Amino acid sequence: MITLQDIARLAGVSHSTVSRALAGSPLINPDTRQRIQLLAHEAGYQVNQVARNLKVRSTCTIGLVVPEVLNPYYPKVVQLVADLAREAGYNLQLQLSGADQKAEATCIASLREQRVDGILLVTAEHGLVARDQVEALLASGVPIVLMGWVEDAEHIDMVMGDDSKGGSELARHLIGIGHSRIAILGKTAHRGVYDRLFGFRAALEEAGIVLSEDLQIEATSDIEVKRGVTRLLALPAPPTAIFAYQDSLAALVIKHLTDACLAVPQEMTVVGFDDLDLAAYLCPHLTTVGGHIESHAFRFVSLLIERIRKASSDTGPQHIVITPRLVVRGSCGPPRKEETIGNRRYHPNGYTQCAPTHTD
Amino acid sequence: MITLQDIARLAGVSHSTVSRALAGSPLINPDTRQRIQLLAHEAGYQVNQVARNLKVRSTCTIGLVVPEVLNPYYPKVVQLVADLAREAGYNLQLQLSGADQKAEATCIASLREQRVDGILLVTAEHGLVARDQVEALLASGVPIVLMGWVEDAEHIDMVMGDDSKGGSELARHLIGIGHSRIAILGKTAHRGVYDRLFGFRAALEEAGIVLSEDLQIEATSDIEVKRGVTRLLALPAPPTAIFAYQDSLAALVIKHLTDACLAVPQEMTVVGFDDLDLAAYLCPHLTTVGGHIESHAFRFVSLLIERIRKASSDTGPQHIVITPRLVVRGSCGPPRKEETIGNRRYHPNGYTQCAPTHTD
DNA sequence: CTGAAAGCGCTAACAC
DNA sequence: GTGTTAGCGCTTTCAG
Numbered sequence: 001m002i003t004l005q006d007i008a009r010l011a012g013v014s015h016s017t018v019s020r021a022l023a024g025s026p027l028i029n030p031d032t033r034q035r036i037q038l039l040a041h042e043a044g045y046q047v048n049q050v051a052r053n054l055k056v057r058s059t060c061t062i063g064l065v066v067p068e069v070l071n072p073y074y075p076k077v078v079q080l081v082a083d084l085a086r087e088a089g090y091n092l093q094l095q096l097s098g099a100d101q102k103a104e105a106t107c108i109a110s111l112r113e114q115r116v117d118g119i120l121l122v123t124a125e126h127g128l129v130a131r132d133q134v135e136a137l138l139a140s141g142v143p144i145v146l147m148g149w150v151e152d153a154e155h156i157d158m159v160m161g162d163d164s165k166g167g168s169e170l171a172r173h174l175i176g177i178g179h180s181r182i183a184i185l186g187k188t189a190h191r192g193v194y195d196r197l198f199g200f201r202a203a204l205e206e207a208g209i210v211l212s213e214d215l216q217i218e219a220t221s222d223i224e225v226k227r228g229v230t231r232l233l234a235l236p237a238p239p240t241a242i243f244a245y246q247d248s249l250a251a252l253v254i255k256h257l258t259d260a261c262l263a264v265p266q267e268m269t270v271v272g273f274d275d276l277d278l279a280a281y282l283c284p285h286l287t288t289v290g291g292h293i294e295s296h297a298f299r300f301v302s303l304l305i306e307r308i309r310k311a312s313s314d315t316g317p318q319h320i321v322i323t324p325r326l327v328v329r330g331s332c333g334p335p336r337k338e339e340t341i342g343n344r345r346y347h348p349n350g351y352t353q354c355a356p357t358h359t360d
Numbered sequence: 361m362i363t364l365q366d367i368a369r370l371a372g373v374s375h376s377t378v379s380r381a382l383a384g385s386p387l388i389n390p391d392t393r394q395r396i397q398l399l400a401h402e403a404g405y406q407v408n409q410v411a412r413n414l415k416v417r418s419t420c421t422i423g424l425v426v427p428e429v430l431n432p433y434y435p436k437v438v439q440l441v442a443d444l445a446r447e448a449g450y451n452l453q454l455q456l457s458g459a460d461q462k463a464e465a466t467c468i469a470s471l472r473e474q475r476v477d478g479i480l481l482v483t484a485e486h487g488l489v490a491r492d493q494v495e496a497l498l499a500s501g502v503p504i505v506l507m508g509w510v511e512d513a514e515h516i517d518m519v520m521g522d523d524s525k526g527g528s529e530l531a532r533h534l535i536g537i538g539h540s541r542i543a544i545l546g547k548t549a550h551r552g553v554y555d556r557l558f559g560f561r562a563a564l565e566e567a568g569i570v571l572s573e574d575l576q577i578e579a580t581s582d583i584e585v586k587r588g589v590t591r592l593l594a595l596p597a598p599p600t601a602i603f604a605y606q607d608s609l610a611a612l613v614i615k616h617l618t619d620a621c622l623a624v625p626q627e628m629t630v631v632g633f634d635d636l637d638l639a640a641y642l643c644p645h646l647t648t649v650g651g652h653i654e655s656h657a658f659r660f661v662s663l664l665i666e667r668i669r670k671a672s673s674d675t676g677p678q679h680i681v682i683t684p685r686l687v688v689r690g691s692c693g694p695p696r697k698e699e700t701i702g703n704r705r706y707h708p709n710g711y712t713q714c715a716p717t718h719t720d
Numbered sequence: 721c722t723g724a725a726a727g728c729g730c731t732a733a734c735a736c
Numbered sequence: 737g738t739g740t741t742a743g744c745g746c747t748t749t750c751a752g
Binding site: 361363364365375376379380383407408409410411412413414415416 | 728729730731732
Binding site: 001003004005015016019020023047048049050051052053054055056 | 744745746747748
């Protein structure tokens with residue numbers, strides 16, 4: 001690996017001159033600079049960033065921690081963050097903390113050892129798992145910003161959606177088109193999900209609708225969703241609508257409803273939350289709440305970079321709240337009238353038997 | 361930021377003793393070690409990896425370059441690679457080269473400056489865009505392995521699927537269930553796509569089926585797919601099956617067919633390629649060719665790490681080929697008999713008008 | 721404008 | 737066992 005010294009020898013100057021030339025320093029003879037740059041290029045010289053980083057005490061890289069990248073929500077933020085970071089001249093160190101978040105602390109510790117300039121943490125859990133690590137980070141002056149609302153973290157920068165508001169809008173929409181027996185499905189532990197559910201319930205209550213135990217399904221995996229849907233359909237009074245806390249779950253709900261030969265939205269309304277690209281692929285297209293991931297990501301990295309640039313002038317912790325909007329698509333309609341679901345035959349794999357038929 | 365020196369002072373020993381203690385060196389008094397480790401922990405000491413890296417001339421980091429992370433194929437490889445890398449004790453530097461791949465060279469150069477121990481490159485294009493960079497990398501002894509088949513790169517390690525074989529299996533399956541007017545849709549420039557198409561065509565030819573110009577649609581974006589599907593349906597003799605080169609495109613095809621009130625697979629068979637998780641979500645579930653992404657990723661990082669560990673003993677360039685398998689699901693069926701598509705009314709947003717109806 | 725020198729924080733001979 | 741010393745490759749005063 002060729003070093004500054006090497007090309008200094010080639011050029012017959014000192015290594016500090018080369019350093020200046022390559023850094024485009026103004027206090028250097030333009031001719032020398034030109035000559036050195038050419039020489040360095042020809043020799044295939046590449047700065048050793050690790051040496052440089054050690055000297056300048058900055059790595060120009062930001063660490064991004066996301067739980068995983070299989071749930072389509074996260075890739076979207078990874079992509080946006082990566083693009084923004086690159087644009088701002090930062091490299092990206094990606095850490096996947098794992099679904100159970102046990103590894104969150106390790107991720108942060110590792111990022112810290114690498115001396116990243118700042119950390120973006122998307123936590124999957126409602127609470128901050130690696131609290132100690134984050135506090136230590138803060139104490140040592142490394143900027144960190146959280147994505148999604150986190151409990152007891154008022155002193156930490158974060159950007160989040162007003163999920164509560166989104167949830168209540170969604171509920172009002174369903175109520176508006178006539179639903180009153182509405183099931184909810186998902187798992188509260190997940191990111192921001194607590195709030196959306198809170199808003200949803202609040203709106204129901206406001207309308208005098210009770211959410212019985214029967215209608216609350218806890219599910220995250222494909223198989224759990226399947227069981228949940230089956231159980232809902234088997235109820236004496238099945239719901240006319242299902243609210244899945246996340247689009248990815250809504251997709252599964254629709255899949256299992258279709259497999260069970262139920263038409264969405266004619267026989268069952270399904271709504272989600274997040275407005276993933278996925279929501280527009282589904283058939284029918286999913287009614288959901290748009291999280292404005294773009295805005296989130298933008299504020300997310302802007303805030304971090306701002307913190308990095310002027311680590312001194314602290315304006316106090318920022319809590320940026322982004323208002324989501326309701327996106328009405330084909331997956332919701334008025335409740336069906338007849339109460340026949342409970343009596344119908346259930347075809348686990350019956351989608352081929354009851355796919356759309358056209359007799360025009 | 362607290363350094364080795366700091367805790368050396370605290371412990372009243374030299375900094376090298378501290379280094380040894382923390383590294384768990386055998387040639388140190390167990391008591392001292394214990395004492396120092398405790399002290400370091402209490403002081404919240406974290407090694408400065410950038411200093412360490414400079415000294416040991418290795419970063420324990422691998423660079424992963426993927427075009428983007430929105431197409432669900434890539435997140436899957438990112439996740440697998442990240443997990444494997446972590447397991448092997450490597451950090452991950454993620455670089456998104458962008459769809460147009462113009463940035464591929466920049467990504468590699470950046471990774472090289474960072475002195476990553478090795479690079480995993482998933483190229484989106486059929487050819488190697490950043491050829492010069494890769495050659496330079498190779499010349500300077502930094503291991504790199506390519507994912508997906510790349511032209512004129514016999515001297516570079518790579519792992520790829522036998523897409524040609526997958527393509528022909530797919531074609532034979534379609535032929536076997538009676539199709540002969542088959543359309544293809546996608547864009548050849550994309551990763552590995554050339555081969556799958558090659559195999560597909562070869563199998564058609566073998567069966568004496570001609571693929572007319574009409575039936576070949578070039579499309580990547582949603583809108584292009586829509587136009588393509590519309591054009592196919594408007595043909596005097598529309599196809600009875602559509603092969604989309606990638607599952608993500610197949611998803612769009614199904615969406616637009618459904619929007620156009622066509623039942624899959626009753627009125628149109630659709631098949632894809634990749635076997636993304638997505639394929640199982642779609643309704644109907646997509647027949648596709650499984651790329652064994654898991655195996656790919658495993659060999660991908662194993663090979664790289666092997667190269668990193670013993671950079672000397674080169675066994676010559678490795679080309680690992682993984683055989684895909686056909687996954688038959690609900691999206692394909694026998695060709696419909698009547699030739700009515702051309703005459704039917706086309707409802708651009710008509711999915712609600714013709715969603716499944718059940719009159720049992 | 722350019723060179724000499726110091727040192728970022730760490731590891732690894734080499735002494736003792 | 738432990739301390740001393742010499743760098744890893746770079747930036748950046750400080751002199752000239």
